[in-house]
Amino acid sequence: MKRRIEIGILYSRSGSYQLISDACRLGAMRAIADVNADRRYGIELVPVERDPQSNADRYATLCEDIFKTSSARHVVGCVTSWSRKETIPVLEKAGGMLWYACPYEGFEANEHVVYMHACPNQHLVPLMAHVVPRFGANGFLLGSNYIWGWEMNRVARDLIADAGGKVLGERYLRIGETDVSRLIAEIRATRPNFILNNLIGTSSYAFLAAYRDLAGEDQAFSSDACPVISCNLTEGELPAIGESGKGHLSVGPYFAPRPAAFASSFEASAYASVQVIADVLARDPDAGPAEFSKAFAERRFSTRLGPIAIDAHSQHATLPVIIGRIADGFFEVVSREDEVSPDPYLSRYDPAKTFGRPRLRVVS
Amino acid sequence: MTRPPRIPNLGGASAFILHRPHPTVQAITRQLSAIGLVTQDCWPELPPEALAADFVFFDADLGFDEQFPWKPGEAPMPLVALIGSEAPGRIEWALSHKADAQLLKPVGNAGVYSALLIARQSFEARKHLASEIASLRQRVAERQTIVRAVAALSKGTDDGRAYAQLRSLAMSWQISVEDAARRIVAMTDEEGGDDQSHRA
Numbered sequence: 363m364k365r366r367i368e369i370g371i372l373y374s375r376s377g378s379y380q381l382i383s384d385a386c387r388l389g390a391m392r393a394i395a396d397v398n399a400d401r402r403y404g405i406e407l408v409p410v411e412r413d414p415q416s417n418a419d420r421y422a423t424l425c426e427d428i429f430k431t432s433s434a435r436h437v438v439g440c441v442t443s444w445s446r447k448e449t450i451p452v453l454e455k456a457g458g459m460l461w462y463a464c465p466y467e468g469f470e471a472n473e474h475v476v477y478m479h480a481c482p483n484q485h486l487v488p489l490m491a492h493v494v495p496r497f498g499a500n501g502f503l504l505g506s507n508y509i510w511g512w513e514m515n516r517v518a519r520d521l522i523a524d525a526g527g528k529v530l531g532e533r534y535l536r537i538g539e540t541d542v543s544r545l546i547a548e549i550r551a552t553r554p555n556f557i558l559n560n561l562i563g564t565s566s567y568a569f570l571a572a573y574r575d576l577a578g579e580d581q582a583f584s585s586d587a588c589p590v591i592s593c594n595l596t597e598g599e600l601p602a603i604g605e606s607g608k609g610h611l612s613v614g615p616y617f618a619p620r621p622a623a624f625a626s627s628f629e630a631s632a633y634a635s636v637q638v639i640a641d642v643l644a645r646d647p648d649a650g651p652a653e654f655s656k657a658f659a660e661r662r663f664s665t666r667l668g669p670i671a672i673d674a675h676s677q678h679a680t681l682p683v684i685i686g687r688i689a690d691g692f693f694e695v696v697s698r699e700d701e702v703s704p705d706p707y708l709s710r711y712d713p714a715k716t717f718g719r720p721r722l723r724v725v726s
Numbered sequence: 727m728t729r730p731p732r733i734p735n736l737g738g739a740s741a742f743i744l745h746r747p748h749p750t751v752q753a754i755t756r757q758l759s760a761i762g763l764v765t766q767d768c769w770p771e772l773p774p775e776a777l778a779a780d781f782v783f784f785d786a787d788l789g790f791d792e793q794f795p796w797k798p799g800e801a802p803m804p805l806v807a808l809i810g811s812e813a814p815g816r817i818e819w820a821l822s823h824k825a826d827a828q829l830l831k832p833v834g835n836a837g838v839y840s841a842l843l844i845a846r847q848s849f850e851a852r853k854h855l856a857s858e859i860a861s862l863r864q865r866v867a868e869r870q871t872i873v874r875a876v877a878a879l880s881k882g883t884d885d886g887r888a889y890a891q892l893r894s895l896a897m898s899w900q901i902s903v904e905d906a907a908r909r910i911v912a913m914t915d916e917e918g919g920d921d922q923s924h925r926a
Contacts, residue, residue, distance in 0.1 A: 454835060471760035472835050520732045676760035707839065709737030709762030 364406040365647045369394065369639065370428040370458075371409045372439025372449075377416020378538040378563035382628055383441050385598040386463050389624065389632030390438045397640040405644050407636070410434050414445065421445040422452050429456040435650075436461060438635050442562075443467060443509045450474065459651065461635035463628060465594050465614065467513035468706045471676040473651070476638075478679050479631045480615055482517055483705040485593035488683045489613040490521045491716045492697060493591055498555025499527025504545065504569065505560035507534040514560045514593065517708070524713035530554045535561060540568035546576055553582060559592045566595070567602045574606035585609025596626035600691055607688040615681035616667060617693040623666055634665035634679075638672070671701075678704030734843060736762055739780040743767040744793060745808060746785070750833050754783060754808075757838035779803055781842060783829070786820040787811050799824045804849035806841045808833070824852070868904035875907035878914040 373387040374380065394407045410432040414420035421440060428434050429452070437453075438461045440446040446462055453460055453474035460475045468482040501522050505511020511534055519529050530552035533545050542565070549557065561569055573590060577583040586609060595612040616627035624630040642649050642657045649657070659674035671680040683702045686693030705711070741758050745751050746769045758765045768776070769785075771793050776782060784793070786807045791798055799822060807825035809817070810832075820828070827845035829837050872892070880888030896906035 450835075469839070471757070473756065474835065517733065673760075675756065705737070705762065707736065707761045708733050709735065709739075711733050711735065711737075 364404060366406045366408055367643055367647060368408045368410050368432045368434040369636070370425070370432070370434040370437030370439065371411040372414065372421065372425055372428065372437050373441070374416040375413045378565075379416065379441055381563070381598050381602060382464065382594075382596075383416070385596070385626045385628040386438075386441065386632040389463065389629035390636050392629075393633040393636030393640075397636065403640050403644040405640065405647060407640060418442065418444045418448060422448045425449045425452045425458075425460075426456070429458055435459060436639050438463065438632055438639075440464070443513075446475065447509070457651065459654065461632075461639065463631035463635050467510055467517070468708065469513065471678070471706055473655075473677065476635070476654075476672065476677045476679075477704070477706070478635045478638075479627065480593070480613070480681055480683070481678055481704050481706040482514075482708055483711065484615065484681050484683050484702050485613045486514060486517055487521065487708070487711060487716060488699065488702075489591055489593060489611070489685060490518070490525065492685050493556050493589070493611070494525045494527070494717060497587075497589060499525040500530055500555045501527060502530050502549050502552060502554040502557045503532040503560070504557060505532075505534050506537045506562045506565055508537065510562070510594075511560040515558070518558050521716070525717045527555070535565045537562065537565070539565050542569045542572045545569060546572045549573075549583070550576060550580070554588060556588060557590045559590045559595070562594070566592075567599070570603050570606040570610070595688075596628055597622075597692060598626040598628060600688065603688075608690075610688050611685060611696070612688070612693065613683065613685050615684065617684055617686040617695060620692060630667050634663075634667045634670060637665045638663045638670065668700075671703075673704055676704055676706050678706050680704060734846070736842065738762070738764065740764045740766070740778070741781040741783060742772060742776045742779045744772055744782060744784040744789070745769060746788065750808065750831050753833040753835075754829070754838055757833075757836070761839055761842070763842075777802065781806065781845065783808055784820075784823070784825075785810075786816050786825075786828075787831075789819065794823070798822045804842075804845035806845050826852070865902075865904050868907060871904065871911055872907045874914075875910040878910055 371387065371390055374383045391409065394409055397403050398406050410428050412424035412428055414424050425437060428437060435458050437458060440449060440460060440462055441464050443466050449460060450472055458474060461478055462475055463478050465480040465485050499522060501518065503515040503518055505515050515532055522529055531548050559566060570590065573583065582588060590610040592612045596614060597618050600607060614627040616630045618625055624633060641663055642654055646653055655674055658672040663670045680701050680703050683699045685696045687696050741763050743751050743754055743765060745767065751767045755765045772795060777795060781804050782801065783806045787810045804826045805823060807820040807828045809820065809828050809830055826848040827841040829841050875892055876885055876888045879891050892906055893903055896903045899906055
C-alpha cells in the first residue's frame with residue numbers, strides 16, 4: 363500500500379500573468395502524475411490545490427488554508443515575488459516549505475523557501491555580460507510596477523555603470539497596463555543599445571508589439587541592432603507575442619529543444635521541484651525541514667532539468683545558464699554554461715570578470 | 727561626484743559571532759553563509775584573529791568589556807549588537823561599544839543582511855568623520871605655529887605678504903600650510919631665534 367502524501371499547489375488560474383502560472387501548474391501536476399505512476403517512489407502524492415486568481419492578497423490566506431485543512435507541508439507555487447513574500451510569514455508559522463519555480467530578483471534566502479529557478483547571477487549578470495560587448499552598454503530599463511522590476515533594474519543600473527554605460531531611461535507600468543506609447547517615444551528619442559524588459563504579462567506583449575512597429579519605421583530598433591532582453595521570457599508566452607518577439611533575447615535554465623520534454627523553463631522547474639520533494643519523501647515519508655536541509659547538503663538530485671544540486675545554506679538550485687534568441691515559436695540557443703552555482707546576494711560578483719578590464723574614466 | 731558602489735561585495739568577508747552557544751548563533755550563521763560570508767562563533771572571548779574580521783556580532787545581554795581586544799568604542803570594524811533584554815543598562819553598555827547596527831533576539835529568518843549593510847555604512851561614515859575631525863583638530867592646534875611663521879617671514883613689516891609667501895612656500899614644497907609653518911619655525915629656531923632673514 364502506497365503512503366499518501368498531500369502536497370499544496372498554489373497557482374493562479376486566471377489573471378494577467380496566467381500563461382506563466384499555467385506553465386508552472388502544468389509542470390507540477392505532470393510531475394505528480396509521473397511520480398504516482400512510478401513504482402520506485404512508493405508514495406502517492408495528492409495535490410491540494412488553491413487558486414488565488416492573481417490577487418496578491420489571497421496567496422497568504424490560501425496558503426494558510428492548505429496548511430489548516432490538509433496535512434500538506436510542501437507547497438509548490440507563487441509566480442510573482444510579491445506573492446512569495448506574502449506567503450513567507452504563513453510558511454514560518456506553519457513550518458511549511460514553498461517550492462518556488464520562477465526566476466526572481468535575488469537578495470533573499472529564507473529557510474522556508476526552496477528557489478528552483480534562476481537568481482541574478484544566473485540570469486541578469488550573464489545576460490548583460492553577453493549583450494554589452496555585442497550591442498553596447500547604454501540601456502533603457504522597463505518594469506512592471508512591483509518588486510521584480512524595481513530590484514532587477516536596480517541591479518541593472520549598477521551593472522551598466524560597471525560596464526561604462528549609461529541608463530538612458532527607467533520606466534514602470536502598472537501590472538496589466540497596455541498603453542506603451544510614451545515608452546516607445548522615449549526609447550525612440552534616447553536611442554539605447556538595448557532594452558531590459560522587466561514588464562510582465564500583457565504589458566510585456568503590448569510593448570513588444572509596439573516596439574516591432576517602431577523597428578518597422580526605423581532600422582536602428584531592429585532586434586539585431588537594439589535587442590529587447592528579458593530574464594523571464596519563455597516559450598509559454600511566445601504564442602501571445604507572435605512575430606514581434608523575433609530576434610530578441612532571453613535567459614533561463616532551460617529552453618525547449620524540439621521535440622521538447624517541457625514547453626518552458628517554468629514547467630521544467632516546477633516539475634523538478636516535485637521530483638526533489640518526492641525523492642526525499644520516498645526515502646523518508648516523515649522528513650521535515652531538518653531532513654530536507656540534510657539532503658540538500660549531502661546529495662544531488664536527478665531531475666528532468668538534469669542533475670540538480672541545492673545549496674544547503676541559501677536553498678537555491680545550481681542551474682544551467684542558457685541564453686536564447688527567439689526564432690519561429692522557439693528559442694535558438696546562443697550560449698550555454700552548465701552548473702552555475704547560485705549567488706543570490708551577488709556576493710561573488712566581479713565587474714572586471716563580467717565586463718573585462720575596467721575602462722579608464724575621467725576623474726572629476 | 728563619485729557614485730558609491732551599490733552591489734555590496736560581501737563574498738568571502740569574515741564575521742565573528744561573540745555569543746554563547748545558542749540557536750541565535752545558528753540563525754545568524756545560516757543567514758551569513760547564505761549571503762556568502764565566512765563565520766566563526768566564539769565565547770566568552772574574541773580570539774586574536776578577530777582583529778582582522780570584517781564584522782563582529784556581539785551579545786549585548788551577557789557581554790562585558792574584557793571580551794574585546796580593543797577599548798570600548800574603538801573597534802576597528804563594524805559591530806552589530808545582538809539585543810535580547812532591552813534593559814537600559816545593557817543598551818547603554820552596547821552603546822558604549824558604538825554598535826553600528828543591531829539585531830533583536832530571537833533572530834528569525836531575516837534581518838542579518840540589512841544589519842550588515844547598515845553597520846558597514848555607519849561604520850564607514852563614523853571613520854570618515856573621525857579622521858576629518860582629527861585632521862581639523864591638528865590644523866587648529868597649529869594656529870600658533872602659523873602666527874610665529876608669519877612673524878618670522880614678515881620681520882614686523884607686511885603680514886599680508888608674509889602670509890602669501892608662506893602659502894607659496896607650502897605649495898612649492900607640496901605640503902600643508904601648517905607643515906610649512908612648522909618648518910619655518912624650526913629653521914628660525916635653529917638660527918638662534920635671531921632675526922636674520924630666511925630666504926627660500
